[in-house]
Amino acid sequence: MKEEFELIAKTFQGLEEVLAKELTELGASNIEVGRRMVAFTGDKEMMYRANFCLRTAIRILKPIKHFEAKNADEVYEAIKAIAWEDFLDKDKSFAVDAVVFSNEFRHSKFVAYKVKDAIVDYFREKTGERPSVRINHPDVALNIHIAENKCTLSLDSSGESLHRRGYRQEAVEAPLNEVLAAGMILMTGWKGECDLIDPMCGSGTIPIEAALIARNIAPGVFRKEFAFEKWNDFDQELFDRIYNDDSQEREFTHKIFGYDNNPKANEIATHNVKAAGLSKEIILKIQPFQQFEQPKEKSIIITNPPYGERISTNDLLGLYQMIG
Structure with a gap:
């Protein structure tokens, strides 16, 4: 035992x-x-x-x-x-x-x-x-x-905070924490049954976390190290078995769309998606929210609208009216 x-x-x-x-x-x-x-x-x-x-x-x-x-x-x-x-x-x-x-x-x-x-x-x-x-x-x-x-x-046993997955190459100003992004997606119950859209995706955190959930890829796969690897009783063989076990991963037959009106954010998101190896699952596009069209097929929209340091009060009121 x-x-x-x-x-x-x-x-x-x-x-x-x-x-x-x-x-x-x-x-x-x-x-x-x-x-x-x-x-x-x-x-x-x-x-x-x-x-x-x-x-x-x-x-x-x-x-x-x-x-x-x-x-x-x-x-x-x-x-x-x-x-x-x-x-x-x-x-x-x-x-x-x-x-x-x-x-x-x-x-x-x-x-x-x-x-x-x-x-x-x-x-x-x-x-x-x-x-x-x-x-x-x-x-x-x-x-x-x-x-x-x-x-x-x-x-x-973790060391560096687990939100630091390891796929983020660059970030926009005030990026969304990866743990919060994953939590938002899991709260909806979405597991990849339909397309997912983030109309204000910034550096791509929600699309990437969504793709990991849809494919059931463990978020720790990108990490360089965990604190327990330095412990006296570290079991390398056991951890290698966990690390190399991809039996729970699954196919994802839909798509994840990430839009942003900022070309720099789109460039950063593209780097991050590529680093995570999820270019097949995620489609990124430079597009302002005003041009967002309701999808024809059943889809779910999850986004983190700008607030606080990322936007002025007047712009914020206009944006939230538009979302409504």
Whole structure:
């Protein structure tokens, strides 16, 4: 029997139920929806698959200790009591990310320093040596979450946020986050049964995420690395099997159309679509929204209209009247 353990998938507010459905389809157990997160249990293979396959997760955390603390000194003592050689070698690097919702702990950076000090002191007292702290691309990434006095220390199995798929070559100003784009599409229930149109596609995020969903291609296939690949217990053979398994991919017999009135956006979107290897599925065209014609066949329209820094208030009102 493979060892199962607790895992936490982080996401954006509003996408928790979508993520929970994804986890159910992936075969995760004991799924519990929280605020901007979904807790579940699974084995090492499930952890690898969650990173590789989930479209609406930002990162996958593996909790290693739950404890209560009233102040920073109690956090230090609890962290120092962990058998750190199980997770980290003295010649490896690590980083600590702190998320704090508490009146007791006002500054997340101070909490992160306390965790770092506890780990460094643990190794120094045991071995006379210490692991180094590296903010970018550490060997082991840690996350401490504090809500009032309840603390959870986790290993971050993802590393760089999972929205960074790896296919984006360039971006327009204020591009749509890939996880949000996938969430928008999954919320409609569309899986490729008809054409999909994005009349304001910018750098092509919605068309690309839609094509990945339609073909059932895992979003992790473009990633250069996941944090768990640097862990002591990394199973290369298991991960290779997951990475090379394309048995769930399917044909897509319809088309995805992406329009934008900005030639530069069209050029960027074309680069991104090509990088994702989805030129066959996605048709891009320079076309203003005013020229958009209702398709003859059944289609679905999903778009992220400009707002905020991308458009003035007067233009915005006119655009939304036109959409209506």
